[in-house]
Amino acid sequence: MEHNMQEIEHHYDEMEIICERPATLLDARMHYCPGCGHGVAHRILMEAVEELGIQEQTIGVAPVGCSVFAYHYMNIDMQEAAHGRATAVATGIKRCYPDKYVFTYQGDGDLAAIGTGETVHTVNRGENVLIVFINNAIYGMTGGQMAPTTLISQKTSTTPYGREVPFMGNPLKITELLAQLPGAFYVTRQAVNTPANVRKAKKALLNGLKWQALKKGTCFVEIVSNCPTNWGMKPVESNQWLEENMLPYYPLGDMKVPSKEELENG
Amino acid sequence: MEHNMQEIEHHYDEMEIICERPATLLDARMHYCPGCGHGVAHRILMEAVEELGIQEQTIGVAPVGCSVFAYHYMNIDMQEAAHGRATAVATGIKRCYPDKYVFTYQGDGDLAAIGTGETVHTVNRGENVLIVFINNAIYGMTGGQMAPTTLISQKTSTTPYGREVPFMGNPLKITELLAQLPGAFYVTRQAVNTPANVRKAKKALLNGLKWQALKKGTCFVEIVSNCPTNWGMKPVESNQWLEENMLPYYPLGDMKVPSKEELENG
Amino acid sequence: MAKIRGDVKIDIEKCKGCELCVVACPQDALTLSNEINKQGYHYALLVEDVCNGCKSCALVCPDAVITVYREDRSGKKTPVAEVRNVTGDITIKVGAEDAAN
């Protein structure tokens, strides 16, 4: 619609803030491209840390991927892991500090390609950490190559004619695989493309963090996200594409949820 | 029973041979310990190659594990892969020779620990190779350390007090995981502890080899086996232990079988 | 009046003009400016006085540059937030100027 751009008067001081940048997220310009889901994921993760009041006990592990600089934005102690090894790094930290809250934040290339072995075994050991998995079906940082999660016939810089199953196999639903492992305590798939999904995703991160205290296994939160830049779309389009193409193949929802009992006798 | 050890007269030349060492298995003394399942697995795999008449088109990949010397016994072209990388090596071969028959032969440490990433992605790509997985719940070659498949509370040289789930996680049923992948064409679990099981296992290997020609995905044959030496048992005991402890946790049978159609329109 | 009144404060210099807030706003209260900020982006602006403080824009904002306000019933103030979050004056007469052309 055409807006008649008249000036709006603001009376902020007469009103109360009901939603603002969390204190756990530093007030720095993020290097992410316009409309990139990483930013939302960062914010809700830090909101969760803030709401749980565990900033002082939380140690994060950044991956190699576009979110490699997560430690520039998250106001907590963090380690930068080698590509694919974030869960091993997290294991090293958590085994030495079983009472701290430890999470990894990883892309699909990091977690589901080069890091497959570490991911599977970390979950299989049931390490009491939270794994946040940002699935944008592409290698963002390196310029848009095929990821294990790239959709069939999706064009990327290394599948210029689209992903062909006979040569590159099917998109890997690693989250479904991990949900099979007894070491997994909580496994869910979320998205951040709509306000409603953002709310749900944040709740999932809250659970994933706080349930570490129960020491009953790994919490795994996949977040289906976008990469406007390498998908070659405007941010708004990219969210539509995500809705229409990613979600059908990567349906949202919980794959493994702790039972009442498991949560009670913590 | 007490045998009265009288001498038996043999009349071999009046009889016909109905079962003998296959020509594809070299007439060399195998280095395996007495009663080790590797020997049986070697033999039936080579029997399958012989029966299919594909000795000239078959290329095998040996792992790092007790079967590292498989190439001393199997009378076919073979490559010795780095620990855990057999499926990557097989991929390299098969992609260059799509019409040859390529198999890997790997232990549980090789395939399910250090090689997890390669295993998952080879099957996910649906490489048209046969993966033979010898699960003896232990690292045989290096002297009996815990394997990913080591059973709960099983004692090994690195779990002297038994495998404890909270620290080492649950035994990894990697075969069940792989069966979930669309790239897998045929996935089955067999054993070689009894004549009947040996017959079934051989049939599975026959299928796994010949179905490569269909180029419809990866064939995966797990063989639950023993390690008398590192289990600290006599061979006969070890097979009993296998029956009583391994098979309940690793039940035998097919996990994924091609449909009639898939087999026909090859 | 009955209608709940809300408002938003946008840190326009950090805004990247992704437009996600614009499409997320049920009230269609937001739009992108015609001007660009120092980063070179057309930034988001509140252009209709119909905000009800539903937060949708802030929830989807990848750069966390939107602060949402609601008419204060408790009287509580949190000025810190403003200090931390705002750079520069964000009421700009884009619309007006534009109209001038």
Add this chain to the structure above:
Amino acid sequence: MAKIRGDVKIDIEKCKGCELCVVACPQDALTLSNEINKQGYHYALLVEDVCNGCKSCALVCPDAVITVYREDRSGKKTPVAEVRNVTGDITIKVGAEDAAN
């Protein structure tokens, strides 16, 4: 006679005395020798003339040292096999000697 007759030839120098064939034999026709071979193992021996050629022993033999025979109805011979598979004479009078003690 009606009963199918079978026989086995065991390459005792390669036998490792694992005893799997012994327990696998439904006819209980096999046992381990009291002597040891050059490798130091008590090797498997056919000690009861009741073999029916069921192959069970050969199937479970990890060292593939057992060749199984059946009474020939076809008259077909496969001497190659013997050449390839047998080292040394495998009829040894262990049992007998033992008895002597």
Add this chain to the structure above:
Amino acid sequence: MGELRLMKGNEALAEAAIRAGMDAYFGYPITPQSEVLEYLTREAYRRTECTILQAESEIASINMVYGAAGAGARVMTSSSSPGISLMQEGISYIAGAELPCLLVNVNRGGPGLGTIQPSQGDYFQSVKGGGHGDYRLIVLAPATVQEMADFVQEGWDLADKYRNPVLILTDGALGQMMEKVDLRPQVDRKAHDAPGWATTGKTGDRERNIITSLFIKPEEMEQVNLRLQEKYRLIEKNEIRVQEINTEDADFIIVAYGLSARIGRKVMELLRDEGMKVGLIRPITLWPYPYETISKAAEHVKGFLALEMNAGQMVEDVRLAVNGRCPVGHYGRMGGIIPSPEEVVDEIKTMYSKIQ
């Protein structure tokens, strides 16, 4: 002469690989060399039906290379520093099993994740052996986009000739920059067929072929090591490549390879303009290293400067060659910074004044 184009080094290398009749490429993306895989996925299969596969990791890549090379294929992989580090076990296996193949390291700044900018910090890893055990890679160091292309065919030929892996050690700048390149004509893939030792299936007319680096008996293993060492001596005898500019009359010599050699050449020109007799030695093979050439020059020069984009690595080989006969200096920049000719000129002048 072939076909003139303006290309990125990475793309020229990829194009040259297609034209050299490559059978297979296995690789994993990493800046600043992802263009190789990207170019190949666009161009290669449709033109020569060769295999191009994006592996799940560098470790998978190098072991796929092992498999393909062991089956007699003309195969290549490429990566950049951290990815090459991950390949060290595989490279040691390939060297041990004597498999011919082509490896490419588009060197970026380390250690660790470091920076994606150009560097020569992987010299030691490349020439002394980053993997375990006594082995050698034949290491080629291109200095232009043209050489990025030319060394592909040459690399494979050397690899096949000696059954030895060949490494092209280049850097982010040479990989990313565009220059003119004169491309060779397409070679027919069928032209080369698998060597007799390759595992292509044991036909009745031959014994089985085995590809392995395992020799559990020390006596055997030592024989294998001795055979390898013999081969390495032979390569040192036959395959050293080096470029000398103005060394005859020089009383001071700059030793530099790859991108640094371009800077070195400029420095030489600037100093020659000022009347200083400066020469340049550019090792083209970093292993085998041109010790002889440098040693000869040491007879008549007053000093050497090793110019590198690292903290001082190749300078050790220069010192080994000079063996105390005159001072050997080092000038280097790190972290992805390319030294400017001017700063090197100053460095040499100060060093020169000390020598006098």
Add this chain to the structure above:
Amino acid sequence: MGELRLMKGNEALAEAAIRAGMDAYFGYPITPQSEVLEYLTREAYRRTECTILQAESEIASINMVYGAAGAGARVMTSSSSPGISLMQEGISYIAGAELPCLLVNVNRGGPGLGTIQPSQGDYFQSVKGGGHGDYRLIVLAPATVQEMADFVQEGWDLADKYRNPVLILTDGALGQMMEKVDLRPQVDRKAHDAPGWATTGKTGDRERNIITSLFIKPEEMEQVNLRLQEKYRLIEKNEIRVQEINTEDADFIIVAYGLSARIGRKVMELLRDEGMKVGLIRPITLWPYPYETISKAAEHVKGFLALEMNAGQMVEDVRLAVNGRCPVGHYGRMGGIIPSPEEVVDEIKTMYSKIQ
């Protein structure tokens, strides 16, 4: 003095780690060092409640070490040649992020899968950097089971002092053989607490801590590199350790480390018995390397022999130190074979005769 025991080198090392107050060990089995993990799983947790974890691979191990070290724990991993090659990326990251930790390489014969017998073929990898980029490990080379134990505590102390990874480079023989060992008393784990830079959770009183090796801007990265180089110079100044035997009056010197040094000592004795003035220099730190000590000796000796269980690696450092002042020979055996004192005696006699 502590407690006298007859132990395998691997077990002595493991026992010493427990007593030194180790917080965590991550490792993966490999011959000939699996006893380390086996011993620790038996003994460690029950005694000090430290973490002992068998990882799924060496790559997981080294990255677990990264995490634990980054969180300020006293952590160690151990492996043998192929496993160490797999760790090269991780080691480069650890060096780049300046994380103190202890690495152990029980060297076996390479390249490739090679043999499990003792070797010194990983010298280059250890001291020149097997990983990418300009970094250094402090490398300690024990020659006895006693030193296998002693160097654990010393290694960690050095690592903490300089925020730098320390590598104990030993071999299969030293790992497998049993000798007397005098064990130090148990250190209380609580004795050392996490340093201020460690990621233990950002308390209100400090800025957040970040462990990283990524510095995308070349200018920044260069500063990091320069800081690292400064640190390395400091270590070279302070931490060189070397053993000299009979060097004062020697006119010929054997240079050898680790197991080879034991052979070298025997050789020296045999030759001394024959009246030849032979001495021994045993580098204990392979990096920083005792160039000075060797250089001083070069003033008055007629020649050097580098005795190694490889094709000739450390000999380059000896040559760099001698810098042409007298001949430097090399004698080595490979593939897991330990040279016998007799053969080395002959070698030296021939070399010696040439020198005269």
Add this chain to the structure above:
Amino acid sequence: MVEEVIFAGFGGQGVLSMGQVLAYSGMIENREVCWMPSYGPEMRGGTANCIVTVSSDEISSPIIGTFDTVVALNQPSLDKFESAVRPGGTLIYDSTNIIDPPTRSDIDLVPIPASEEAVKLKNTKIMNMIVLGAFIAKRDTVQIETVLKALKQVLPERHHHLIPLNEQALQRGRELANAAVPVA
């Protein structure tokens, strides 16, 4: 003869391709040429630049710190590279979106209202060609005819219908350059 120039602006403004067209032109004129882009995650920041060297002799370093000419298509690039122009060199910039113009007096300042002009030519995409036209006018590194040849080579077939428009843009840029007066 040697010309060292950097083209800098936001991603999407076509800075990389204008550099390539120049390099290609130099090649056609049998010069040594070298084109070096900024690469990697800094691109995420939304900025992009490339350094082009056209020379009669061999080119040493593809990456340099000071330039004969700086072409800046936005404020950040202008701020960042103004100081990198060698004394006596040239600074060409798109004056449309510039708030703080350059201030140096020891160099030739060439403001070009390129974006504005592009709008007039009904295709914002050719803004970069307008600026390139200005560059050619100011620095006789290559002939405009050569640049047109180069365009044919650089542009994918499917865009060849745009060549006339590009030519128009180049010409316009040339005019503007000759008319340009520094705002300082």
Add this chain to the structure above:
Amino acid sequence: MVEEVIFAGFGGQGVLSMGQVLAYSGMIENREVCWMPSYGPEMRGGTANCIVTVSSDEISSPIIGTFDTVVALNQPSLDKFESAVRPGGTLIYDSTNIIDPPTRSDIDLVPIPASEEAVKLKNTKIMNMIVLGAFIAKRDTVQIETVLKALKQVLPERHHHLIPLNEQALQRGRELANAAVPVA
């Protein structure tokens, strides 16, 4: 004083532990000692051996090719190591399971019917101690009293009840050694 000996036999015959007992004894007598086992997959072959050095001086190499004494508990070991005994050295072997006895005349051959004796002592496991007894008798490397001390240290508590039996075995071995006559 230095004694270099190799103990070789099948796995399970206790060759490694008899070597350890010797090394431990040497340690108690304040000697330098070194025990080096064969290791790795060759053990799969079923054979095992260890080299023990007891010396008054520092020990150089743990792995050597020739020995003062070879102790062989089976035919393969005998065949493999007979030639490795230094002239004037000693070759002790279990004569029970030996088909081709050693033939060298330049060394001291000591056949011990150890397995047989062990059966008589109703515990085949202590065969190795009988042989060790013979070794001690032939080579006065360590005192038998020291060996008994060492046993207490080497044997896990739960096996201490076996010490008397082991002592008996050692003594028997000593007698046999003194009585032993080469079969050659």
